[in-house]
Each structure stands twice: as structure tokens, then as C-alpha cells.
Amino acid sequence: KNVTSRKRPHTSRHKPASIKLCGPTLVRMLDMVCDRARQLLMKTQRSSSDSTYQKRQMIVDDDPFTRTLSVTDYAQFNNTLVGDCCLQACSLEQYESHRIPRVLSIQSHVVHGFVGNKCAAFILQLYGFEVDIINSVHFSNHTGYKTVKGSRLTADELEAIFQGLLINELLEYDYILTGYMGSGELLHVVAKYVRLIKSKSAHIKYICDPVIGDNNKLYVDRSCIEVYKNEILPLADIVTPNDFEIEVLIGKELDYKNDENQEEVIWQSLRSLHKMGPSHIIISSISADKTGGNQTMLQMRASTQFLDNQYQTFQIDFPHLEGSFTGTGDSFSALILAWFHKENNLIRACERSISILHQILRKTIEISKPINTHNRCGHELCLIESKAIIECGEILFHAVLNDKHLSS
Numbered sequence: 030k031n032v033t034s035r036k037r038p039h040t041s042r043h044k045p046a047s048i049k050l051c052g053p054t055l056v057r058m059l060d061m062v063c064d065r066a067r068q069l070l071m072k073t074q075r076s077s078s079d080s081t082y083q084k085r086q087m088i089v090d091d092d093p094f095t096r097t098l099s100v101t102d103y104a105q106f107n108n109t110l111v112g113d114c115c116l117q118a119c120s121l122e123q124y125e126s127h128r129i130p131r132v133l134s135i136q137s138h139v140v141h142g143f144v145g146n147k148c149a150a151f152i153l154q155l156y157g158f159e160v161d162i163i164n165s166v167h168f169s170n171h172t173g174y175k176t177v178k179g180s181r182l183t184a185d186e187l188e189a190i191f192q193g194l195l196i197n198e199l200l201e202y203d204y205i206l207t208g209y210m211g212s213g214e215l216l217h218v219v220a221k222y223v224r225l226i227k228s229k230s231a232h233i234k235y236i237c238d239p240v241i242g243d244n245n246k247l248y249v250d251r252s253c254i255e256v257y258k259n260e261i262l263p264l265a266d267i268v269t270p271n272d273f274e275i276e277v278l279i280g281k282e283l284d285y286k287n288d289e290n291q292e293e294v295i296w297q298s299l300r301s302l303h304k305m306g307p308s309h310i311i312i313s314s315i316s317a318d319k320t321g322g323n324q325t326m327l328q329m330r331a332s333t334q335f336l337d338n339q340y341q342t343f344q345i346d347f348p349h350l351e352g353s354f355t356g357t358g359d360s361f362s363a364l365i366l367a368w369f370h371k372e373n374n375l376i377r378a379c380e381r382s383i384s385i386l387h388q389i390l391r392k393t394i395e396i397s398k399p400i401n402t403h404n405r406c407g408h409e410l411c412l413i414e415s416k417a418i419i420e421c422g423e424i425l426f427h428a429v430l431n432d433k434h435l436s437s
């Protein structure tokens with residue numbers, strides 16, 4: 030409270046003093062202070078016969094952006110300004126629910142089109158996340174085109190960026206998201222700083238797409254594999270490998286189709302990966318070629334390891350859409366992050382992410398032409414046109430729980 034003795038007309042032109050407080054007890058206390066202040070103001074007004082009280086303006090402003098609740102009470106009595114009383118307060122609950130979650134996303138950047146950070150930043154910002162972006166590559170376009178030009182971030186450059194953030198005390202995140210990294214040295218630096226960021230708070234979640242390759246082909250330097258196994262996986266909370274990446278990480282080839290006990294092979298491989306660190310694993314798609322199932326469908330498989338070493342496993346079957354798309358894996362991990370944050374439930378996060386991606390791909394097929402005759406990469410995702418789909422998050426496909434809850 031700030032009471033000044035100045036004559037009119039200097040009533041309300043200067044910034045009110047403010048008290049910033051947190052916590053429900055303090056909020057209650059402030060309520061009482063406000064009420065008492067109001068009573069006193071009213072009483073003074075009533076009791077003074079020569080009151081020059083002219084106007085009384087009270088502004089209550091609940092501002093989710095600045096995360097504050099302000100009560101500003103301007104009043105004027107007997108040529109004395111009894112205003113400038115500004116109380117700013119919020120409960121911890123309100124603070125947490127209004128606080129903008131911060132994500133550090135380390136992935137590729139392309140000038141044209143949508144992969145890596147171009148997908149993750151749009152999706153996460155649309156959901157209201159604050160996204161800090163480190164680009165592991167800065168390319169003209171994704172690698173499906175005839176030509177790709179650009180540069181790769183070196184381990185020294187990444188170290189320098191992290192040092193800058195560290196010195197300025199900016200390494201404060203709720204989530205870390207990583208995708209394509211390219212080299213073992215770069216991954217090593219990532220591991221060093223993820224470890225540091227996570228050491229600051231137990232609530233930070235690390236979502237890692239361990240990009241290694243697909244269909245028996247490596248996309249990255251072989252040196253990545255050991256760093257993923259030894260340094261990254263022990264830090265990761267949620268991983269989103271494809272089936273080739275699982276094979277590389279657990280060091281075992283999986284032949285689902287020809288194995289009589291196919292279910293067991295899949296769940297065993299998930300369990301081996303859990304042992305390497307992450308408590309949540311999502312295989313975003315397994316084709317019918319691998320599962321021997323319905324050719325028109327794809328399958329997502331996921332597994333959660335609980336603290337008591339029990340596992341919950343589930344799958345989502347969804348239609349296989351004709352065509353090839355890039356940026357789907359990167360969009361998937363960003364969607365998982367966003368919906369895991371909103372729902373705090375892996376099953377719901379997977380249902381939403383698979384359903385949203387399905388609708389984005391349908392939209393892409395509907396409105397886009399294949400890029401040009403020179404590339405073999407099909408369509409760029411129509412993410413901007415899918416804004417409403419992403420925001421809505423309608424669930425089209427439901428998870429089926431595996432009835433066996435494996436114990437280790």
C-alpha cells in the first residue's frame with residue numbers, strides 16, 4: 030500500500046506500487062487487506078462532510094500472460110490521493126496453471142518445408158509452449174529432394190551455445206526434445222547438458238527420438254549408436270524409435286512375422302529397451318510387412334515401465350495412407366510431448382497424436398500436389414493448413430491394452 034499526499038490533478042498518472050506474492054495464504058491475506066482498505070476508504074468518504082471524492086475506479090485484472098492477479102484501487106479524498114494501491118498476487122496453483130511451459134528442442138532446421146524444428150516449433154507454439162530452438166543442421170530442404178545444401182552444427186558450436194545459456198542462467202526448461210543429431214560428438218554434448226538441466230529439477234522430462242535410420246539403412250554417423258546406448262537412453266523419459274532403431278539399440282534383429290510368438294518378441298524388445306533407461310517407449314508405426322497383419326493398417330505400440338517394475342503395454346491400429354511423407358516422425362514426437370503434458374497419461378497422448386497425424390496426412394493428401402518431379406519424397410506436410418486439426422485434438426483411434434502386464 031502506498032499512500033501519497035499530493036493534490037489533484039496528479040491523481041492516477043503514475044505507476045502504482047506493487048507487491049508481488051505467491052501462495053494461497055498470502056492470497057487470502059491480500060484479500061483481507063483489500064477488503065479492509067476498501068472499508069476504510071468507504072468510511073472516510075462517508076464521514077467527511079467536505080469530501081471531494083470524485084471517482085473511484087477499481088481494476089481487477091487476472092492476467093494469465095503475466096501470470097498475475099492485480100487489484101488496483103485508485104481513490105481520492107479530501108485532496109489527498111489514497112490510491113496507487115496495487116496488489117498483485119497469485120496462488121501457486123494459479124501460477125502453475127498459467128505458467129508457460131518451456132521446451133528446449135534440438136533438431137534439424139530446413140529453410141523450405143517441414144521436418145525437425147520446423148514441425149516441432151509450430152506444433153508446440155500452437156499449444157502455448159515456449160520453444161527454445163537449437164538447429165542441429167541448417168539445410169535448404171529435407172534429404173528427400175534431389176539436392177540438399179547447408180551446414181551442420183559442430184560439437185564446439187553446440188558447446189558454445191549451451192555455455193551462453195548457462196552463463197546467463199537460461200538453462201531452465203520443463204521439457205527437452207531431441208531429434209536428428211547426425212554425429213556422436215554432437216550427441217555427447219547434448220547428453221552433457223541434458224544431464225545438467227535435469228539435475229536442476231526432478232520434474233523435467235526428456236523426450237528423445239533416437240534418429241538412427243529406417244528400413245535397415247543408417248541416416249546418421251555410426252558413432253551415434255554407442256552414445257545413444259550409453260549416455261542418452263539413461264537420461265530419456267520417453268523415446269520414440271522405429272523398429273529398425275529398436276533393433277540397433279538392443280543389438281538384436283527382430284523377425285516378427287516369422288516368429289510364432291510374435292507378441293512376445295515385440296514386448297521382449299520393448300522390455301530390453303526399458304532396461305537401458307526410458308520409462309516410456311513408443312514405436313510410432315510398424316508396417317503389416319513386419320507384423321504379418323492387415324496390409325491396410327499400421328500399428329503403434331507403446332509401453333510404460335512403472336517403479337515397481339510392472340509394465341503397461343498397448344497398441345493403436347490405424348489406417349495406412351497411400352504415399353510417402355517426411356516430417357511425420359518429428360511431428361509425432363512434438364505431439365506426444367504436448368499431449369503428455371496436457372493429459373499426463375501416455376495412452377491418451379498416443380491416441381491424440383496418432384489421430385491428429387492421421388488428419389494432417391489426410392489434409393496433406395487432399396490439398397497438396399506432389400512437390401516436383403525431381404524428388405522421391407512425396408508431400409511436404411500441410412501443417413499450417415492443419416492448424417484447426419492440431420488445436421482440436423480429436424481422438425479417432427483408441428488404444429487397446431495388452432492384457433499381459435509383464436513383470437521383469
Ligand SMILES: Nc1ncnc2c1ncn2[C@@H]1O[C@H](COP(=O)(O)OP(=O)(O)O)[C@@H](O)[C@H]1O
Nearest residue numbers: 271313314348349350352357358361383386387
Ligand atoms: N503412410 C502413412 N499412413 C498413415 N500414417 C502415417 C503414414 N506415415 C506416417 N504416418 C503417421 O506418422 C507417424 C510417424 O511416422 P513414422 O513413419 O512412424 O515415423 P518416422 O518418420 O520417424 O519413421 C505414425 O505414427 C503415423 O501416425
